[in-house]
Amino acid sequence: MVLEGLGISLPSVPPELQPRVIRSSLGLPEVWQDLPPWSEVDVGEPDVPGAFEWIDLREVWRRWGDEAFARAGTAYQYMNWLRNARYCSRCAAHMSPRAEDKGLSCSSCENLVYPPLHPAVIVAVEREGKILLAHNPRMPAKRYSILAGFVEPGESLERTIEREIKEEAGIEVEEVRYFGSQSWPFPCSLMLGFTARWKSGELHTDGVELSDAGWFAPGEFPDIPPPLSISRKLIDDFVSRHSGKN
């Protein structure tokens, strides 16, 4: 995906990369043109030409902030989806972008698909002035964060929270409150943030999803996620409500 300048603009592809364009939003029907424009380019080698460089989406946020991250994340999710949905999952014929809306329809069986979005809950659980932080083996070594999990078919968000926290940490919670949400284009999640209060049970990790968990007061924290993420916003919110009270 090619970004330009302050990352806010996603331009047409510069001439030296044009022979390597695989597909581009500029070739999509009119109704798709309100999306941030993007082109998928096969650079073919780790070294990109001239003044270009590889950067990942998190680096877009670090350099240029929320708006650029949102635009690049939107473009990335559509680009990645169109790359992965070229053939019908029902009959294997070609899929084509629709002129009526941002969907794809099958040229043979009229199967209709839309971009995938995977909702996940992320929950800051408090107990007596401390917050629950846990280490997941997929995180960087020594990094701790709050609990998160994907919503499963048939579940309400409340049910997901109840199930995930019980499964991963062995406890029950109450007073669940909505905090805020964040698009998380890695590759197509929507993070739904909540706060909750410990109700009963003692911490017990399953050793698979989580290898360690504990209750931490402000000032006692291990390494926590960088400010980009809603997990960090929830942790910062906890700190702002509890600093000076311990």
Ligand SMILES: [Zn+2]
């Ligand atoms: Zn089909």
